[in-house]
Amino acid sequence: MKLHEYQAKALFRGAGILVPEGLVASTVEDTVAAACKLDYPVAIKAQVHAGGRGKAGGIRVARTEAEAGEAARAILGMTLRTAQTGSRQFTVNKVLVEQGVAISRELYLSVLPDRTSGRIAIIASSEGGMNIEEVAATDPDKIIRIMVDPLLGVQPFHLRQAGFGLDLSGKILGDFTSLLAKLYRLVIDKDLLLAEINPLVITADERIMALDGKIEVDANALYRHPDLAKLHDPEEEDPLEAEAAKHNLNYINLDGNIGNMVNGAGLAMATMDLIKQAGAEPANFLDVGGGASAEMIENGFRIILSDPRVKAILINIFGGILRCDVLASGVVEAAEKVGLSVPVVIRMEGTNVEEGRKILADSGLNLITARDLNDAAIQISAIAARA
Numbered sequence: 001m002k003l004h005e006y007q008a009k010a011l012f013r014g015a016g017i018l019v020p021e022g023l024v025a026s027t028v029e030d031t032v033a034a035a036c037k038l039d040y041p042v043a044i045k046a047q048v049h050a051g052g053r054g055k056a057g058g059i060r061v062a063r064t065e066a067e068a069g070e071a072a073r074a075i076l077g078m079t080l081r082t083a084q085t086g087s088r089q090f091t092v093n094k095v096l097v098e099q100g101v102a103i104s105r106e107l108y109l110s111v112l113p114d115r116t117s118g119r120i121a122i123i124a125s126s127e128g129g130m131n132i133e134e135v136a137a138t139d140p141d142k143i144i145r146i147m148v149d150p151l152l153g154v155q156p157f158h159l160r161q162a163g164f165g166l167d168l169s170g171k172i173l174g175d176f177t178s179l180l181a182k183l184y185r186l187v188i189d190k191d192l193l194l195a196e197i198n199p200l201v202i203t204a205d206e207r208i209m210a211l212d213g214k215i216e217v218d219a220n221a222l223y224r225h226p227d228l229a230k231l232h233d234p235e236e237e238d239p240l241e242a243e244a245a246k247h248n249l250n251y252i253n254l255d256g257n258i259g260n261m262v263n264g265a266g267l268a269m270a271t272m273d274l275i276k277q278a279g280a281e282p283a284n285f286l287d288v289g290g291g292a293s294a295e296m297i298e299n300g301f302r303i304i305l306s307d308p309r310v311k312a313i314l315i316n317i318f319g320g321i322l323r324c325d326v327l328a329s330g331v332v333e334a335a336e337k338v339g340l341s342v343p344v345v346i347r348m349e350g351t352n353v354e355e356g357r358k359i360l361a362d363s364g365l366n367l368i369t370a371r372d373l374n375d376a377a378i379q380i381s382a383i384a385a386r387a
Contacts, residue, residue: 001217002049006096007231008195008213015186017179018209022098031072032065034097040064041100044071048080048090049236051214054130056080058092061100068097093235101211106199107166108132109180111187114147120154120187122146122180124162128199154184175208190228191221240284240303247299249288256281258380259304259313259342261297263288263322271316278377280384283310288322297330302338312343312383314376319350328356332363340366343383347376 003011009019023034024047035042046058053059058080060071072095081089108128114121124144127135136143144165148154159177168176179200187195196214203209222229234242244251250265258280262268265287272282284307288300304313317327327348335344347370348356360367370376 001219001222001228001232002236003215003217003228003231004047004049004094004096004233004236005045005213006047008215009210011186011190011215012183012197012210012213015182017182017186018207019213020099020101020209020211022096024094024096025072026076026094028069028072028076031076031095031097032068035062035068036065038097038099040068042068043096043098043100044068044075045096045098046075046078046080046092047094047096048092049233050080050090052130053080090236101201101209102204103199103201103211104204104206105202106211107201108198109162109183109200110194110196110198111180111183112192112194112196113150113187117147118150119147120150120184122148122154122158122162122184124166126166128201132198148184150188153188154181172202172206172208179208179210190225191218192216193218240307243306244286244300244303247296249286249296249300249303251300251303252285253307254282254284255309256283257309257311258384259283259286259307259310261286261288261300261304261313261315261317263317267316267318271314274316274373274377275314275380275384278381278384280312280380283307294326294330294333297327298334298337301331301334305338305341310342312345312380314380315344315346315348316373316376317346317348317350319348319353319356323352324348324350324356325352325359326356328359331367332359332365335363335365335367343368345370345376345379345383347373 006024012019025031025034041061041063044060044062046053062068062071075092075095078092079089080092106128108125110123112121125142127142146158146161148158159180162180163173163176183195194216197210199211201209201211217228238253240253241251258275260271260282262271268285268287275282286300288296304310345368357369360369368379370379
């Protein structure tokens with residue numbers, strides 16, 4: 001679960017990490033009032049779950065009341081699309097109005113679990129700011145990576161290694177190591193998948209401050225953090241993903257044209273590979289789970305069909321807990337209710353597979369039953385070629 005910048009900074013502030021003074025506003029009038037209260041100059045920043053807002057016009061500096069009003073009118077209600085949003089666009093419904101800061105130097109800092117090593121990664125760079133992605137791609141030696149054993153926790157030498165790597169010394173080095181220790185503790189205590197500060201700035205009066213903040217919480221751990229669960233903003237979610245969540249479906253919207261429905265995350269990943277090998281692109285990830293009911297199948301089918309980019313659907317089910325006859329009944333019910341406008345290829349094996357195939361055959365609907373996985377790939381390939 002992603003948080004807005006102002007929410008991330010509230011967590012930073014609670015952890016003892018210095019952040020600029022700021023106020024949240026959702027109207028032009030409130031934005032101007034907040035700017036006047038903070039005193040100029042101020043930064044007016046779009047609050048959406050996306051990075052790269054500055055380059056996309058979502059962050060503006062205002063030095064007068066007139067400029068604050070102009071910035072608020074430009075940002076509030078704008079449709080923001082950045083290099084990190086892909087095909088998605090976000091409508092800006094609120095802004096963070098923040099006190100201006102005199103910057104001496106910009107750094108990058110993040111702490112996150114590294115699944116490959118099973119450790120906590122500290123990532124830092126002396127080249128913070130809007131171009132950090134370019135730095136990582138063109139000058140990777142400027143990216144510092146420090147791996148911490150989570151059973152032992154972060155040690156003083158880890159903190160010093162990061163600080164020395166950023167060429168810090170004296171008071172600033174001490175302030176940095178203190179901040180990094182607090183950020184690491186925040187990641188552990190709050191079950192975060194990411195805590196990023198970009199830029200982490202050294203101010204003209206030699207303070208170290210989080211000028212921006214990005215936090216992602218492990219949704220599987222929210223039962224331990226009801227305070228964080230309350231920060232969820234459904235307006236920032238993909239509409240289809242939000243609808244799927246209501247029905248306990250694991251759905252992720254993608255950019256392709258072949259919808260797919262699978263039971264089991266591993267099988268879903270293999271099915272998406274199959275679609276790509278067939279010359280097409282998956283339109284979604286949808287794992288209905290091993291114990292899916294006919295109602296869940298129907299809801300999943302309806303959500304896939306509501307995506308106008310979908311030109312065909314591949315259903316790939318291994319009938320264990322989810323019997324093939326239950327799947328077939330759910331597909332037939334959904335197809336009859338929603339109406340079929342695209343070809344549907346169904347490959348299923350396992351419990352009650354013959355009963356399931358009979359239900360599909362007797363339905364009178366245009367459903368393509370594949371003999372096996374290879375046949376399903378051939379069918380999808382032909383459909384993809386026509387699409």
